[in-house]
Amino acid sequence: MSEIQSLARGLRALDILEGEADGMGVTRLARRIDIDKSTASRIMKTLATYGYVEQSSETRRYTLGPRLVRLGQSLLTRTPLRDQARPYLRELVAQTQECAHIAVRASDQVLYLDQVEATASLRVSTGVGTMAPLHCTALGKVLMAFGDNRLPERMERFTPRTITDADTLRMHLEQARRQGYAIDDEEFSYDVRCVAVPIYGLEGELVGAIGISGPGARLTLARIHDLALVVSRAGQALSDRLAWHHEDQPSDGGVA
Amino acid sequence: MSEIQSLARGLRALDILEGEADGMGVTRLARRIDIDKSTASRIMKTLATYGYVEQSSETRRYTLGPRLVRLGQSLLTRTPLRDQARPYLRELVAQTQECAHIAVRASDQVLYLDQVEATASLRVSTGVGTMAPLHCTALGKVLMAFGDNRLPERMERFTPRTITDADTLRMHLEQARRQGYAIDDEEFSYDVRCVAVPIYGLEGELVGAIGISGPGARLTLARIHDLALVVSRAGQALSDRLAWHHEDQPSDGGVA
DNA sequence: TACCTTGATTGTATAATTCCCAACAAACCA
DNA sequence: TGGTTTGTTGGGAATTATACAATCAAGGTA
Numbered sequence: 348m349s350e351i352q353s354l355a356r357g358l359r360a361l362d363i364l365e366g367e368a369d370g371m372g373v374t375r376l377a378r379r380i381d382i383d384k385s386t387a388s389r390i391m392k393t394l395a396t397y398g399y400v401e402q403s404s405e406t407r408r409y410t411l412g413p414r415l416v417r418l419g420q421s422l423l424t425r426t427p428l429r430d431q432a433r434p435y436l437r438e439l440v441a442q443t444q445e446c447a448h449i450a451v452r453a454s455d456q457v458l459y460l461d462q463v464e465a466t467a468s469l470r471v472s473t474g475v476g477t478m479a480p481l482h483c484t485a486l487g488k489v490l491m492a493f494g495d496n497r498l499p500e501r502m503e504r505f506t507p508r509t510i511t512d513a514d515t516l517r518m519h520l521e522q523a524r525r526q527g528y529a530i531d532d533e534e535f536s537y538d539v540r541c542v543a544v545p546i547y548g549l550e551g552e553l554v555g556a557i558g559i560s561g562p563g564a565r566l567t568l569a570r571i572h573d574l575a576l577v578v579s580r581a582g583q584a585l586s587d588r589l590a591w592h593h594e595d596q597p598s599d600g601g602v603a
Numbered sequence: 604m605s606e607i608q609s610l611a612r613g614l615r616a617l618d619i620l621e622g623e624a625d626g627m628g629v630t631r632l633a634r635r636i637d638i639d640k641s642t643a644s645r646i647m648k649t650l651a652t653y654g655y656v657e658q659s660s661e662t663r664r665y666t667l668g669p670r671l672v673r674l675g676q677s678l679l680t681r682t683p684l685r686d687q688a689r690p691y692l693r694e695l696v697a698q699t700q701e702c703a704h705i706a707v708r709a710s711d712q713v714l715y716l717d718q719v720e721a722t723a724s725l726r727v728s729t730g731v732g733t734m735a736p737l738h739c740t741a742l743g744k745v746l747m748a749f750g751d752n753r754l755p756e757r758m759e760r761f762t763p764r765t766i767t768d769a770d771t772l773r774m775h776l777e778q779a780r781r782q783g784y785a786i787d788d789e790e791f792s793y794d795v796r797c798v799a800v801p802i803y804g805l806e807g808e809l810v811g812a813i814g815i816s817g818p819g820a821r822l823t824l825a826r827i828h829d830l831a832l833v834v835s836r837a838g839q840a841l842s843d844r845l846a847w848h849h850e851d852q853p854s855d856g857g858v859a
Numbered sequence: 860t861a862c863c864t865t866g867a868t869t870g871t872a873t874a875a876t877t878c879c880c881a882a883c884a885a886a887c888c889a
Numbered sequence: 890t891g892g893t894t895t896g897t898t899g900g901g902a903a904t905t906a907t908a909c910a911a912t913c914a915a916g917g918t919a
Contacts, residue, residue: 351649352876353906357610358653365674368681374866383908388868393607397614398710407867407914411678413709413734418621419675420732422667425624453669454654466722475731476676478669608905609877630895639879644897663886663896 356380357390361411364400370408423476426451428546428555428589429460435557435585436463442577445561446471449546450486451554453478455499457487460555471539471560482516483509485541488529489556492520493545508534528575530568531560538563542575544582548589557582612636613646617655617667626664679732682707684802684811684845685716691813691841692719698833701817702727705802706742707810709734711755713743716811727795727816738772739765741797744785745812748776749801765790784831786824787816794819798831800838804845813838 363379364371377387391409394400398414423429432449439447440463448462456478464472473479481487482502491498502511510516523529531541543558559578560566566574619635620627633643647665650656654670679685688705695703696719704718712734720728729735737743738758747754758767766772779785787797799814815834816822822830 350652351609351613351645353607353609354613354646354649355653357607357613358650358655361674362653365677372866373868384867385869385909386907389607389906390610392868393610394614396606397611397618399614401710411674413678413712413714415671416675416678416709416714416732417734418617418667419672420730421621422669422672423732424730453672454657456669458669458672464720474676474680476672476679478673628895629897640896641880641898642878645877648897 353390356382356386357394360387360390360394361399361415364409364411367410370403370406370410372406372408376409419476423460426460431588432461432546432555432557432585433463435581436461439463439557439559439578439581440465443559443561443574445559445566445574446473447557447559448473448486449555449557450479450490451556452481452487452490452494455481457481457484457490457556459486465561467565471536471562473560479535480505482511483531483534485529485531485543485558485560486556488516488520488523488531489543489545489558490553492523492529493556494553496520505535506533506537508532510534526575527579530571530575532568532571533563540566540568540571542571542578544575544579545586546582546589547586554589557585609646612638612642613650616643616646616650617671620656620665620667623666626659626662626666628662628664632665675732679716682716687844688717688802688811688813688841689719691837692717695719695813695815695834695837696721699815699817699830701815701822701830702729703813703815704729704742705811705813706735706746707812708737708743708746708750711737713737713740713746713812715742721817723821727792727818729816735791736761738767739787739790741785741787741799741814741816742812744772744776744779744787745799745801745814746809748779748785749812750809752776761791762789762793764788782831783835786827786831788824788827789819796822796824796827798827798834800831800835801842802838802845803842810845813841 359380360376363376373388373391374384377384391400395402398412400409401412402409436447436449444465444467446462446465448459450457450459459473459475459477462473462475464470479487480503481491481499483505498513498516504511510519528542528544533540539560540563541558541560543556545553546555546557548554615636616632619632629644629647630640633640647656651658654668656665657668658665692703692705700721700723702718702721704715706713706715715729715731715733718729718731720726735743736759737747737755739761754769754772760767766775784798784800789796795816796819797814797816799812801809802811802813804810
């Protein structure tokens, strides 16, 4: 009653299409959503006229359209945080020779806003715009520990070291708050470690996290704790910069 | 009749929200789409339950949701071209010290699928996932000249050198076909030049374009034509690789 | 070639859904 | 505190989307 049926069906169609790289025909789509072929056909046509899907003129199958790239991209790039953070990411890479990223919290995940890759041939690269779990990444732990402290509902296991217990995670967050930074010790990917620190906004509220990540061989636990200082300085500097530039914009920049 | 009203309205809402970084209230949205407040409210609620928008719990305003980032990203990253091309981009950067990109055609624009940045402090960086016009970029010219040769409807001027005349553009495309590569001589951005060549797929059809770009001071016209050979070799090699690997993948695994 | 299967689109009547109007609730501001 | 703006909910009316069936197009097979 409060949900508009035809709109919801269209959105479901998009969701389904996300998983199908080669596209999907109207008939199969209709079966998946459990509606009639004709209805599906009209839904897809509407989505197509707005650029949200594209129909191949030969196979007649529908795939996600470029408009979605634009929308996603605009969401990523328009946050002022991203532009401000770039020089600090570069600086971090120069200082540590490791990959540096910034991220924000998006619903119950970590959303990577930007990244600067290290030059070493062995490096950890997380695509800009990709998402990762909160509970097993350094950036995610920072976003919880220094934010609203709200834990994710499910904590999936990725490696033997992944924390899947809420209480254990809370202890880790507590420790992160004490020491001012969070680490990920091969909890998401084998042989990958990370350190991250919070980024604060105008009024001292958490707006994101900045960190570095690299292969375990180079980024040993000992070195991680040394580098935490470097990363902290970057986070500080960035937070300061954000606080300075606060008179620029009259409205408050709500970060998604 | 063939367009579903409520779905179309929802999509329009997303389009409008794209331009409003700070989000938008239901009332203003309703005015923009020319519908009732209550209708807008229900539309937005539906969009929100599927993650396409988010409602700030304080300001009650709606902003684009993280689901759109996922969708856009999945569209970008799932194309096998991107993964296959990455080593060749790196190689190009190593050989030329300039930024390298690959792109495909998306409706009437160039869509940058991937990019590897140069190490020089002065460099040209085009964000992955961004779009650019066809008529004034080397990648765009390649996509037209070696593809279906369909010109864009409008040709906006960006610099004094931008080609805005269809006949002139057709001549350029003809020349590109003859020499096997296209260039952009400060036609989109001042002081930026590019060279690009086509990438062919399994059956020899055009699937994308690969190229490099850099500041005019380094990338002189003379050097451009020399580097065209290097870029061509990369395009060749990548096309060969795509042809070889055609039996590999029944389906590609999604990225977390 | 002709036949058959699979899949996409269009027409149309029905009825279910969405829409508008209005009232309500809540926050914001002066 | 009272006035103003904004978001959410109810309910009746009717527009709108839906399902069914027919048509159209394509691809495969004998």
